[in-house]
Amino acid sequence: MGCSCSRRFIEEEDGQVRFRIIGGRRFHNISNSEYFVPNDDQEADRLIRYHDALKEIWGGLFHSPVEEKLRKGARVIDLGCGAGTWILDMAKQYPNSMFVGIDLSPIFPTEGLPLNVEFVEYNVLDILPYKDASFDFIHQKFLTAAFTQAQWEEKVIPEITRLTRPDGWVEMVEGNGCLISDGNVTKRISEAIRNFMTSKGMNYIIGEEIPRFLENTNAFSEIKYKKKDIVLGKKGGKSGEETLRFYTDGISSTRILLATNMNIMPEHYDALVETISIEAEKTITYMNHYRICGHKK
Secondary structure (H helix, E strand, O other), X not given: OOOOOOOOOOOEEXXXXXXXXXXXXXXXXXXXXXXXXXXXXXXXXXXXXXXXHHHHHHOOOOOOOOHHHHHHOOEEEEEOOOOOHHXXXXXXXOOOOEEEEEEXXXXXXXXXXXXXXXXXXXXXXXXXXXXXXXXXXXXXXXXOOOOOHHHHHHHHHHHHHHHEEEEEEEEEEEEOOOOEOOOHHHHHHHHHHHHHHHHOOOOOOHHHOHHHHHHXXXXXXXXXXXXXXXXXXXXXXXXXXXXXXXXXXHHHOXXXXXXXXHOOOHHHHHHHHHHHHHHHHHOOOEEEEEEEEEEEO
């Protein structure tokens, strides 16, 4: 599946090489970001495919009580917007609101955009180019592999807090970086991913920590937290099959990095990833999803 909208890819800027090619996939080349997932068209398509499954899993695009604000006209920002699908879906449903999508990599569409949509290429770890209290609703999704735990606590959460207006809401959806399963191969891959992320200072279950981070700001009067177990494969229905594909496609995209970390050949790693799907049909394999909402004082 491809996006009909064009995506801009500038190979060099100010004499700096912006991207790295690893195993035929394109990755960012930004020094202060540990994000280890590709930023090419193939990754954009993976994100687009999973959008509808995610809506089904959670029963909608958001859970925060912001419906009335959105209908009247609110300012909304999606941090780490990826291919921009959530922004475009929201903008269509709420034409009176203004939507901004921010991402490190320009895999979002750049042509034929609705008048109430703007996409900006920017690093969330830098101070974002917006004044304090600029947004009524801040949304963020699937950035477990983007930030170290220190960056979450010291940069991401403070920046989200700064940008949210009083009486505004923030909402974050994260997935467990590893699967939970009785399958031996699935366990082996999950352990390798945990070790890799830990070596980068990342927390693979950051979704369980975010409520505490928000509480520690003393800026939120109400924090809501929900955890979902997504059963993968046919046992989990269509959304379970899509989640399994989303996960295996994601870890396949980083095959060179993870195979090197496991000290095995990429071909061996590929065989292990294929076995995850086989094991999911024989055992109960699932992924944790987390949704956290916070109300700014």
